[in-house]
Amino acid sequence: MRIVLKIGGSLVFPEKIDVELVKNVSKQIISLSKNHEFLIVVGGGKIAREYIGALKSIGKDDTFLDYIGMEVAKLNASLFMGALGENAPVEISNDFKHALTTLNLGKIPLLGGTHPGHTTDAVSSMLSEFVGADLFLRFTNVDGVYDKDPRKYQDAKKLSKITHEKLLEIVEGTKAEAGVNTVIDPLAAKILKRSNIKTIVCGKEELSNIKSVIEGKHKGTEIF
Numbered sequence: 001m002r003i004v005l006k007i008g009g010s011l012v013f014p015e016k017i018d019v020e021l022v023k024n025v026s027k028q029i030i031s032l033s034k035n036h037e038f039l040i041v042v043g044g045g046k047i048a049r050e051y052i053g054a055l056k057s058i059g060k061d062d063t064f065l066d067y068i069g070m071e072v073a074k075l076n077a078s079l080f081m082g083a084l085g086e087n088a089p090v091e092i093s094n095d096f097k098h099a100l101t102t103l104n105l106g107k108i109p110l111l112g113g114t115h116p117g118h119t120t121d122a123v124s125s126m127l128s129e130f131v132g133a134d135l136f137l138r139f140t141n142v143d144g145v146y147d148k149d150p151r152k153y154q155d156a157k158k159l160s161k162i163t164h165e166k167l168l169e170i171v172e173g174t175k176a177e178a179g180v181n182t183v184i185d186p187l188a189a190k191i192l193k194r195s196n197i198k199t200i201v202c203g204k205e206e207l208s209n210i211k212s213v214i215e216g217k218h219k220g221t222e223i224f
């Protein structure tokens with residue numbers, strides 16, 4: 001299978017860089033690459049939000065803030081350059097064509113942000129579409145998609161299987177601005193829907209067994 005793997009910036013860099021997570025994920029990906037092709041996207045997370053918050057308070061515009069978020073995400077993605085060893089590309093891909101070329105050269109493409117105006121969730125969905133991915137795997141700081149934000153609503157319910165239409169309905173109201181916390185942003189949900197890309201959203205714990213998740217054994221949310 002061809003798989004786009006998105007790892008939330010909040011997992012790679014919660015309070016400080018989670019080196020063990022980076023090493024562990026890389027090891028699994030190298031091993032799973034015998035049977036699958038992977039492309040990895042990493043988000044901006046806490047550090048991006050710090051910079052975005054600071055620059056916003058100084059009065060910078062949204063497009064500028066997006067550029068900062070993109071750079072931090074690329075910095076987070078570059079952590080995997082070390083751990084992927086000889087499977088790592090020599091540079092982070094700034095666009096989808098570069099990522100596909102990198103994949104065709106036998107390396108594991110790494111991406112952060114690619115363009116202002118959308119999040120790395122949207123990057124992941126466009127990449128999935130562009131490379132014809134069989135599966136989009138999204139690992140985040142929540143264990144699946146809920147009917148509403150579980151951080152805000154105590155009675156939020158986790159959904160184990162939903163359609164792309166339902167996902168879009170859930171996330172439609174989320175704001176499209178730099179640093180926002182969304183399980184999948186609305187633009188990403190639209191792209192996943194239009195290309196009917198099978199998607200799985202899982203929490204951090206399951207990142208320790210990516211093989212099981214690919215095989216459908218997980219506690220997260222499947223979107224079809």
Ligand SMILES: Nc1ncnc2c1ncn2[C@@H]1O[C@H](COP(=O)(O)OP(=O)(O)O)[C@@H](O)[C@H]1O
Pocket residue numbers: 007008009010011043045139140141142144145146147148149150151152170180181182183
């Ligand atoms: N319907 C929803 N289901 C699950 N999480 C949601 C939902 N709506 C908003 N969220 C929020 O999205 C957060 C995940 O996004 P974010 O913090 O940006 O993580 P990441 O670093 O993985 O991108 C969750 O912690 C949760 O509070």
Ligand SMILES: [Mg+2]
Pocket residue numbers: 008043180181182
């Ligand atoms: Mg996010």
